[in-house]
Amino acid sequence: MTNSIGEIKDCDFLFVLGSNTTETHPIIAIEMKKAVRRGATLVVADPRKTEMAELASYYIPLKPGANIPLLNAMCNVIIEEGLYDKEFVANRTEGFEELKEAVANFTPENYAGIIGIPAETIREIARGFARAKNAAIFYTMGITQHTTGTNNVLAIANLAMLTGQIGKPSSGVNPLRGQNNVQGACDMGGLPNVFPGYQPVTDPAVVEKFSKAWGVQQSNKVGLTVGEMLDAGHRGDLKGLYILGENPMLSDPDINHVKEALEHLEFLVVQDLFLTETAMLADVVLPGASFAEKDGTFTNTERRVQRVRKAIDPIPGKADWEVIAEILTRMGYPHHYSSASEIFDEIASVTPQYAGISYERLERGSLQWPCPTKEHPGTRYLHEGKFSRGLGKFTGVDFKPPAELPDAEYPFVLNTGRRLYHYHTGTMTRRAKGLNTIYSEEFLEINPADARKLGIQEGDMVKVSSRRGEILLKADVTDRVPPGMVFTSFHFSEAAVNFLTNTAKDPVCKIPELKVAAVKVEKVS
Incomplete structure (x- = not known):
């Protein structure tokens, strides 16, 4: 997030795209509701009518x-009506003419049908966003899990810069992270193209810096994403995998493909709390430690580094970092840390955004990066005065349909997401008696008009099929989903929706298109 959770309540205009905020980020949703109660305009764009959509002005x-x-x-x-922030565009951005040309044909009249609201309503929303004192954009996987995910995010950045709604309080571009330490994992180099602190592996000076810090020559080659690893395993190009706290046998698209890829490996290690669907395929299973057994830090969605x-x-006898350090030592690269604090000191020494953070400071309270010096108070919102690259860059992007569209054989669009009462692949929440009592099985949401055509009633068992697989689950007949679309979550192994989803990827960030797959629905006896 460019901005902070505490600023949300003071927003005048909240633009929420592809985010079921009340179920997937309920604490942030509370802050959004505070803003709405203050009189803020809330716009929600989502194919499914979520609780947040019920609260929306538009x-x-x-x-x-x-x-x-x-x-x-x-x-x-905004450009046609001269509502853009001319001073911001002139002084803080480049590429305005490229953007102007790219959006020239995107009149509300031309695209109202696919957008789903009248052209004049689109104009009202655009005017409201541009004229708001403080407007903020919030999005999640409904934006990123597409073959056009990168361009979707670039289009969001265009809108924020065009209106000057960034680099100030209660505004900005705010991706809501899906797990408690996703931000921290990315910060630590959990991406194939960067070292910790988003320092590119292709930069010779950065490679030299980390080679010196770690005492081993580092590669300058960009690595593989999770999806690319599985593809490489399927081809036989990747021989081994070490999976820590992840369950791709439920969370990744086209589970049959995932299973084949993992079975093609020569060696698979899984470290986790429980014997997950992925761990069942492993050659070696190592015990993981839960949050309650961890000493360290989590960095949350607003870049806030917090002591844990x-x-x-740890019930297994070792913390996760101790297990990894011991494996490294036995492989010939000695790692002898005495504590998690010592590891954090190393992180701060090589990661500019964390350079001013220490356990000593965190004992007094959390800090938001960037925090470059020991005197720095942390950064509440990003891009004040200038962008990290200097000038913000507009990028013209065009519309491209999803990789797989409905047809006569597979006439429905399948959309997937999460439920309030369960988390990710259910490794932990499905083992919680209370949560299972509240929500014990999964359903397929289908519109009443579609259900009538197919002779489906509430609670009927249905078979959902795609070009990749099929699942069985009960029908939930509801107008939360529009005609032609069905929805379910990926929490339940008994109805693992990722047997159906598509592995087609965004060409830049390589995220799969989990939000759109063509399926057919049939009633079964």
């Missing part, structure tokens, strides 16, 4: 994959 029932038409149409209106203190010693 609800946009966007067709899956149609994010760029909406964002470009808003930019079109263990309630009990």
Whole structure:
């Protein structure tokens, strides 16, 4: 997030795209509701009518994959009517003419049908966003899990810069992270193209810096994403994998493909709390430690580095970092840390954004990066005065349909997401008696009009099939989903929706298109 959670309540305009905020980020949703109670305008764009959509001043029932038409149409209106922040554009950005040309054809009249609301309503929303004192954009996987995910995010950045709604309080571009330490994992180099602190592996000076710090020559080659690893395993190009706290046998698209890829490996190690569906395929299973057994830090969605203190010693006898360090030592690269604090000191020494953070400071309270010096108070919001690259760059992006569209054989669009009561692949929440009592099985949401055509009633068992697989689950007949679309979550192994989803990837960031797959639905006896 460019901005902070505490600023949300003071927003005048909240633009929420592809985010079921009340179920997936309930604490942030509370802050959004505070803003709405203050009189803020809330716009929600989502194919599914979520609880957040019910609260919205404007609800946009966007067709899956149609994010760029909406964002470009808003930019079109703002430029055409002269509502853009001319001073901000002139002094803090470049590429305005490219953007202007790219959105010229994206009039509300041309794209109202795919956007799902009248052209004049699109104009009202665009005007409101541009004229707001403080407007903020919030998005999650409904934006990124597409073959156009990178361009979707670039289009969001265009809108924020065009209106000057960035680099100030209660504004900005705010991706809501899906797990408690996703931000921290990315910060630590958990991406194939960067070292910790987003320092590129292709930069010779950066490679030399980390080679010296770690005492081993580092590669300057960009690595593989998770999806690319599985593809390489399937081809036989990747021989081994070490999976820590991840369950791709439920969370990744086309589970049959995932299974074949993992079975093609020569050696698979899985470290986790429980014997997950992925761990069942492993050659070696190592015990993991839960949050309550961890000593260290988590960095949350607003870049806030927080101390985590263990309630009990790790039940397996070792912390996760101790297991990894011991493996490294036995492989010939000695690692002898005495504590998690010592590891953090190393992190701060090589990661500019963390350079001023220490356990000593965190004992007094959390800090938001960038925090470059020991005297720095941390950064509440990013890009004040200038962008990290200097000038913000507008990028013209065009609309491209999803990789797989409905046809006569597979007439429905399948959209996937999460439920309030369960988390990710259910490794922990499905083992919680209370949560399972509240939500014990999964359903397929289907529109009443579609259900009538197929002779499906509430609670009927249905078979959902795609070109990749099929699952069985009960029907939930509801107008939360529009005609032609069905929805379910990926929490339940008994109805593992990722047997159906598509492995088609964004060409830049390589994220798969989990939000759009063509399926057919049949009633079964």
